Amino acid sequence: MARRVTIADIAAAAGVSKGAVSYALNGRPGVSEATRTKILAIAAEMGFVPNRAARSLSVSSAQTVGIALRRPARTIGIEPYFMELISGIEATLSGGSFGLTLQIVGTVQEELEVYRRWWAERRVDGVFLCDLGTSDLRLDFVADLGLPAVAVGGPVEGARFPAVWHDDVEPSRDILEYLYTLGHRRVARIAGIPGLLHTAIRDEACAETAAGLDFESATMVHSDYTGEQGAQITRRLLSSANRPTAIVYDNDVMAVAGLGVAHELGLEIPEQLSLVAWDDSPLCRLTHPALTSLTRDIPAYGAKCAEVLLTLIGAAEASAPPGPEARAFSVQCKPAQLSPRGSTGPALV
């Protein structure tokens, strides 16, 4: 079993004091170039890696960011979204030697508890807030703690920290106009969880766009994002008297489930029914026909979120409180692009 090297070991080997070693390793003035070089060489040779706890204790920073995911254990795996987001976050963090701490929680209360604990323990320097709600307890809670945070989604009105978000209004229009152009007059959308911010934004944008086009019917049904509900609602919609000729799903999982139901009912896709998935993922290309999707680059999105959080943490360390300039950090990403694939086609009236 290998032994851990401390700066005291290096100091002894180099014949200098601990302080000198610290100055040398951190690139601070206080040691000559000759000594610095020697110390760095010895440190490298001995394979020195600083003890996190010791450094954290000194500098009051954990070099870690946290993410709490609030989804039931059994369903969290199915949505590729989070893993892609996390892998994007990781890509940025690794560069900056930051670590990522993950926690899965069941309720908002639990989530708030986690943030309080992380903050009190100084376990993380900042957090990502996912699944923003239309009125989200967490925003003020985290801001009151003084815990740097980035809202993964938005826009967030008067937030006390930055948001990284996509415009969902334009894609909402795009998709409905696309379907209208294809001749669809009866459309339905199986929306996400009602309390979520982006669901609300899409709801409104879709309603508005639909009002501007003369659809015969433009239904909207809320769901919980699971495949089961996606399938169930699809089945109901397709059994109704004037069934829609096109269905838009708020995530890829429900769209895949919807496609399954269409197959089950013997419907030809896209001849008898067009399907669109919000949130493209490799999943959408596995099916036949492949699903027309609204494509976003989730890993890139995660990377951007991490970048903003790191900047914010850097700022928080430098100056005092994250002032109102934090909002200036907010980043609006490229809206989702429509990727037409085999699941959409002209409406055959």
Next chain:
Amino acid sequence: MARRVTIADIAAAAGVSKGAVSYALNGRPGVSEATRTKILAIAAEMGFVPNRAARSLSVSSAQTVGIALRRPARTIGIEPYFMELISGIEATLSGGSFGLTLQIVGTVQEELEVYRRWWAERRVDGVFLCDLGTSDLRLDFVADLGLPAVAVGGPVEGARFPAVWHDDVEPSRDILEYLYTLGHRRVARIAGIPGLLHTAIRDEACAETAAGLDFESATMVHSDYTGEQGAQITRRLLSSANRPTAIVYDNDVMAVAGLGVAHELGLEIPEQLSLVAWDDSPLCRLTHPALTSLTRDIPAYGAKCAEVLLTLIGAAEASAPPGPEARAFSVQCKPAQLSPRGSTGPALV
């Protein structure tokens, strides 16, 4: 912005020394019941949460475990497996106030580097080793460091730490016998990555079983687990002269892709082709027909892994090195159960 409470604050409020507070909070002897109660009350009232770095520094334990995932950023999301595993791990950890640190790496070398860094930094008390290979560098590496670890998979010969694993031999037999009984005589298996331990185990078990039944042909093709390859290989298999009447996929993602290809080729499922997915996930129930799968409870599996790792860490703290008794910790979980669904049926020769 709230202020963080330290034991010094509590000591001042209670009119005792830091030491007394520490004894009281940790349930150690050295303070009277009256004082202890008083200190606990004050700590609770002030909302005391110990600083992680300080505690870690003192007790040389991070109260954190780590998991490094080695998959390309873009494809990691698609497999529900990891998220389910993680959520299971979390379920156990939260109970023990342990944290989980996640890192996504690209290569084995990077992964080893991560373990070395985690160990040197004392960032984690133990790690989970996923995706075991047939001859895995990481086993000795991590054991040499003296970093407690649990092999997520197995069995592992002469490993210096426990493994949590499922038998894959029995399910291999189950599935081939099931297909044989259904009348299938030409079967194919799209296996996982060749270097992986469980791929090798399944390969051998399937070959052996197939040899015992008089299949006309029992093909095996290795893949990289992605939907693309699953689709591509399926397409090739189905275009061959004597195409198989049943295909077994080593994961759910490829099975879904395979189903897509079958639809694309206009094959009736299960009349003209039976499909089986290894590793059940909600994904398998989204399609039509639903995929016959080999079901394992992945969250429970993750929970078990975490439990074993925590035990191991506890043991490591108590005594010196994790001796040979570590192997006794190894846990064999219930083998995957065949869940017949719509994607398999009698072979119509």
Next chain:
DNA sequence: ACGAGTAGCTTAACCGGATAAGCAGGCCGT
């Protein structure tokens, strides 16, 4: 009544870094 033992606390050292303050010695100007 007196020493031993113990309960109950305080003090101080320690974990491994960062960093302010202190202190030699060399170089400078005048």
Next chain:
DNA sequence: ACGGCCTGCTTATCCGGTTAAGCTACTCGT
């Protein structure tokens, strides 16, 4: 030649916990 001022290093303190060792006052046995 001497005070002032860097340069380059050491010493000491701190971060916030844990914990061994020390001290005090009280109980108890003989």
